[in-house]
Amino acid sequence: MLKSLKLTNVGPAPMLELNLADRLNLLTGDNGLGKSFLLDVVWWVLTRKWPHDLNDNLTSGYPARPADPKLGSSIAFDLTTANAKSVSYESTYSRQDQAWVGRPGRPPNPGLVVYAHADGGFSVWDPARNYWKTKQGMDIQESLPGYVFSPKDVWDGLDAEIGGKITRVCNGLLADWAAWIRERGDTAERMKNVLARMAPTGEVFEVGPLVRLSVNDARDIPSIHMPYAEAVPILHAASGVRRVVGLAYMLLWSWNEHVRASEALGEKPTKTVVLLFDELESHLHPRWQRTILSSMLHIAKELHDQAEIQLIAATHSPLVLASAEPVFDADRDAWFDIDLERNKVVLRKRQFVNRGEISNWLTSNAFDLKQARSKEAEDAIEKALAVLRDPKPTRRAVEDADTALRNACLPDIDPFWVKWGYYVETKMPKNQQAAKKTASPVRKKKGNSK
Ligand SMILES: Nc1ncnc2c1ncn2[C@@H]1O[C@H](COP(=O)(O)OP(=O)(O)O)[C@@H](O)[C@H]1O
Numbered sequence: 400m401l402k403s404l405k406l407t408n409v410g411p412a413p414m415l416e417l418n419l420a421d422r423l424n425l426l427t428g429d430n431g432l433g434k435s436f437l438l439d440v441v442w443w444v445l446t447r448k449w450p451h452d453l454n455d456n457l458t459s460g461y462p463a464r465p466a467d468p469k470l471g472s473s474i475a476f477d478l479t480t481a482n483a484k485s486v487s488y489e490s491t492y493s494r495q496d497q498a499w500v501g502r503p504g505r506p507p508n509p510g511l512v513v514y515a516h517a518d519g520g521f522s523v524w525d526p527a528r529n530y531w532k533t534k535q536g537m538d539i540q541e542s543l544p545g546y547v548f549s550p551k552d553v554w555d556g557l558d559a560e561i562g563g564k565i566t567r568v569c570n571g572l573l574a575d576w577a578a579w580i581r582e583r584g585d586t587a588e589r590m591k592n593v594l595a596r597m598a599p600t601g602e603v604f605e606v607g608p609l610v611r612l613s614v615n616d617a618r619d620i621p622s623i624h625m626p627y628a629e630a631v632p633i634l635h636a637a638s639g640v641r642r643v644v645g646l647a648y649m650l651l652w653s654w655n656e657h658v659r660a661s662e663a664l665g666e667k668p669t670k671t672v673v674l675l676f677d678e679l680e681s682h683l684h685p686r687w688q689r690t691i692l693s694s695m696l697h698i699a700k701e702l703h704d705q706a707e708i709q710l711i712a713a714t715h716s717p718l719v720l721a722s723a724e725p726v727f728d729a730d731r732d733a734w735f736d737i738d739l740e741r742n743k744v745v746l747r748k749r750q751f752v753n754r755g756e757i758s759n760w761l762t763s764n765a766f767d768l769k770q771a772r773s774k775e776a777e778d779a780i781e782k783a784l785a786v787l788r789d790p791k792p793t794r795r796a797v798e799d800a801d802t803a804l805r806n807a808c809l810p811d812i813d814p815f816w817v818k819w820g821y822y823v824e825t826k827m828p829k830n831q832q833a834a835k836k837t838a839s840p841v842r843k844k845k846g847n848s849k
Pocket residue numbers: 409410411428429430431432433434435436437460461462463464465
């Protein structure tokens with residue numbers, strides 16, 4: 400479990416520092432301010448491998464590069480290991496080696512780590528299969544440093560080189576899910592339950608029969624039941640459905656394989672699980688965005704039963720933030736927000752306050768919109784507000800603001816009309832009420848002149 404992280408002269412800011420919460424950590428910030436980068440660094444801190452180094456089909460997860468190569472760069476962190484030991488560590492960048500270096504020897508064991516990338520790829524680090532072993536009193540580095548899946552690998556399977564041989568390390572979603580369905584065993588049932596848990600409340604995500612795509616394709620493809628079709632092959636399903644199925648599969652696969660490998664090795668399954676999600680909401684309709692976070696918390700708890708689970712999720716969705724309101728607990732959870740201030744990237748821990756209507760999240764520090772309206776309506780209202788603030792606006796300024804409001808197609812029901820209409824009615828001298836007529840929402844609407 401990661402406790403703290405401090406980056407100096409690496410990534411988008413001269414310094415980034417955060418103290419993480421034990422359960423839920425939410426990360427917000429505009430595009431390009433370093434959310435995905437931070438998740439990559441967290442993955443590296445926990446596993447000491449950069450995702451892209453393990454699978455160059457990825458389009459992200461490159462090794463962190465110092466911002467100014469002439470200055471010293473460091474990645475420092477504190478974590479609690481799977482054996483509940485506290486470890487502090489600092490790695491510095493060596494220009495000669497072009498690599499991050501630190502204490503030699505076996506790194507701490509962070510427990511099971513699953514990282515869902517924004518594009519549908521996944522990285523999994525399994526303490527039973529990817530951690531160094533002790534053989535005859537010596538620490539031996541395992542040959543497979545982690546499982547990094549491109550989006551295609553998740554579906555079709557992953558091969559990796561082990562001891563010089565290409566080995567199939569994961570059969571992939573299509574083959575595994577079909578096999579689970581044929582076996583009619585526990586795993587098919589668990590996949591069904593995980594999927595049911597992911598659907599927004601009241602909807603059921605029903606698994607259909609195995610189907611063929613064509614007479615030339617011998618694969619039995621799992622299908623899902625849609626209200627309008629008995630069996631939609633999962634390969635034809637919408638990207639949101641495929642995202643959710645991919646998440647369900649990777650969570651199940653990583654846990655099942657970990658438990659199997661632990662049994663084979665005569666070890667106990669880990670009690671620590673760290674889940675990293677980039678763009679938790681990606682491809683999901685608002686109804687699903689509103690439930691995905693609580694679904695993930697529930698699923699993780701059900702799958703990992705006795706384990707401590709830390710979740711770190713980057714999001715662009717006000718619905719995800721709003722969905723945290725009923726569960727957010729300041730003792731166990733935290734929200735970090737990244738902003739651009741005077742051309743500098745700044746990360747802050749923000750106080751999480753419930754905001755009620757979801758649009759209030761849009762205008763909060765998380766998303767920094769001035770208004771939860773179209774950009775055109777926002778500009779027009781800002782213009783009108785400037786008139787309201789002016790003790791002596793000219794008639795021309797009032798007319799211009801009124802025209803801007805109409806051109807922005809601010810709808811009749813917009814509460815701003817009440818303020819604006821009242822202002823024109825009461826504050827403008829009668830002889831200056833050129834805008835008065837048009838300020839009535841009914842008349843001002845374009846193309847509404849029946
Ligand atoms: N491997 C890397 N090494 C150093 N900096 C990086 C690396 N990858 C991304 N960055 C920094 O992060 C920025 C991209 O941020 P990213 O994390 O993709 O944004 P977002 O918040 O939208 O997820 C880049 O402009 C760059 O400054």
